Amino acid sequence: MTVDSPRIPPEQQIAAIVAAHGADPTRLLAMLRATQAASGRVGGAEIDALAAALGIPRVRVESTASFYHLLHARPHGAYEILFSDNVVDRFAGKDELLSYLCEQLWVEPGKLSEDGLVYIDSTSDTGMGDHAPAALVNGRALPALNKNRLDLVAGLIRERRPLADWPPMLFDVALNVRKGGPLLAEPFAPGAALARAAALGPEGVLAELDAANLRGRGGAGYKAAWKWASCRKAQGKARYVICNADEGEPGTFKDRVLLQAQPDLVVEGMTIAGLVLGARRGFIYLRGEYLYLLDALEAVLARRRAAGLLGARILGTPGADFDIEIALGAGAYVCGEESALIESLEGKPGKPRNRPPYPDRSGFLGEPTLVNNVESFACAARIVERGAAWFAAIGTEQSAGTKLVSVSGDCRHPGTYEYPFGVTIRQVLADWGFDSDRIDALMACGAVRQR
Numbered sequence: 001m002t003v004d005s006p007r008i009p010p011e012q013q014i015a016a017i018v019a020a021h022g023a024d025p026t027r028l029l030a031m032l033r034a035t036q037a038a039s040g041r042v043g044g045a046e047i048d049a050l051a052a053a054l055g056i057p058r059v060r061v062e063s064t065a066s067f068y069h070l071l072h073a074r075p076h077g078a079y080e081i082l083f084s085d086n087v088v089d090r091f092a093g094k095d096e097l098l099s100y101l102c103e104q105l106w107v108e109p110g111k112l113s114e115d116g117l118v119y120i121d122s123t124s125d126t127g128m129g130d131h132a133p134a135a136l137v138n139g140r141a142l143p144a145l146n147k148n149r150l151d152l153v154a155g156l157i158r159e160r161r162p163l164a165d166w167p168p169m170l171f172d173v174a175l176n177v178r179k180g181g182p183l184l185a186e187p188f189a190p191g192a193a194l195a196r197a198a199a200l201g202p203e204g205v206l207a208e209l210d211a212a213n214l215r216g217r218g219g220a221g222y223k224a225a226w227k228w229a230s231c232r233k234a235q236g237k238a239r240y241v242i243c244n245a246d247e248g249e250p251g252t253f254k255d256r257v258l259l260q261a262q263p264d265l266v267v268e269g270m271t272i273a274g275l276v277l278g279a280r281r282g283f284i285y286l287r288g289e290y291l292y293l294l295d296a297l298e299a300v301l302a303r304r305r306a307a308g309l310l311g312a313r314i315l316g317t318p319g320a321d322f323d324i325e326i327a328l329g330a331g332a333y334v335c336g337e338e339s340a341l342i343e344s345l346e347g348k349p350g351k352p353r354n355r356p357p358y359p360d361r362s363g364f365l366g367e368p369t370l371v372n373n374v375e376s377f378a379c380a381a382r383i384v385e386r387g388a389a390w391f392a393a394i395g396t397e398q399s400a401g402t403k404l405v406s407v408s409g410d411c412r413h414p415g416t417y418e419y420p421f422g423v424t425i426r427q428v429l430a431d432w433g434f435d436s437d438r439i440d441a442l443m444a445c446g447a448v449r450q451r
């Protein structure tokens, strides 16, 4: 709820929110987020109204609402400030800054101020390690905090200035790409990979991915070509493509940087997957803490639809229909796990499913679903654009291509680095700003064991 939200009875607000989401219960999480933005909380009255408007059991709404830590049953006032809390934020002075802001605004951490205006607390790592200490204000990223910035924030809150009128520099998230490569730094012409995919055909695209030896960048390292081929073959009424942008591992932020630096590359990888698999719907599951990326990503999708690169008749081809929606998370680390993510996308608490079956057979709404990481989709687009041989020649025989690395904490040069697989640890530590004496010491004591 903002300082100038009109007072509309919750039932009326909620009926409008439910209608705006097509009264589709799989979109419950989005409705809960919208409800909280409108009425300042998702408490008993809001839950009753949502359950009634959707015609689903109350317990279903309540179990989803109570699962996500960015949703709250009690009001958090017109300004909710949540300080990112991980070791890097603490190292950069987060605890001191949180106390400082509380003193400035006469509020205790975790308690709504007496005038109902402001709530200040800590939250899990918000994915801004290279801009620590960071916070969220009403869900929007406030990077690189210090006392001067917090004085400004406190003044704006005392004046009850709406967020839309806050100085934009408070929200600027610098890219901090310290070392770029084909994913982060080299220009990409939207449509270039799609045009080559059309020329190759679905089997040709799968053969390129296979020959490139692309392995998933989300952690498990599963071969992308196998997953795409298995999902393409699986029987179902519909197929779906999901980009996993939940990135909740403390200290990681490389997917955020890639989505900010090269959104077209990621979306083009997803679109190629959609056409190869015969899917018509795709989702970017964006972690709630990355709300600040939402408008820019929606603009990219709109631009691509207008250019014939997304939506109906992609590249003017009849039947080549695939579109993408962005689904925001609401704070739950476990939703990075693909089956928990799918549960969340269905409007449920993000609890992992028993596997098998894996999502490529039974995923979103029980249908064949491809889930890949943000970086995996960007790699796929580059492979299709430039060819498998180009990709396989980067890195090592076992691990082809480049890898994005998020660096923050006790180092001189925090940011995102793109390295070919096989780079030496010595090189990496030197890039991050470690002196050679310190690198030698780390190696000598066994803290760093590789080359």
Ligand SMILES: Cc1cc2nc3c(=O)[nH]c(=O)nc-3n(C[C@H](O)[C@H](O)[C@H](O)COP(=O)(O)O)c2cc1C
Binding pocket: 215, 216, 217, 218, 219, 220, 221, 222, 244, 245, 246, 247, 248, 249, 333, 334, 335, 336, 337, 338, 339, 371, 372, 373, 374, 376, 377
């Ligand atoms: C607890 C947990 C958290 C995870 N978090 C993420 C995540 O934030 N992003 C991601 O892409 N994969 C994450 N994964 C892995 C996904 O389940 C899945 O393997 C991955 O999205 C597949 O994409 P890929 O094949 O492109 O790597 C997580 C797995 C577990 C068990």
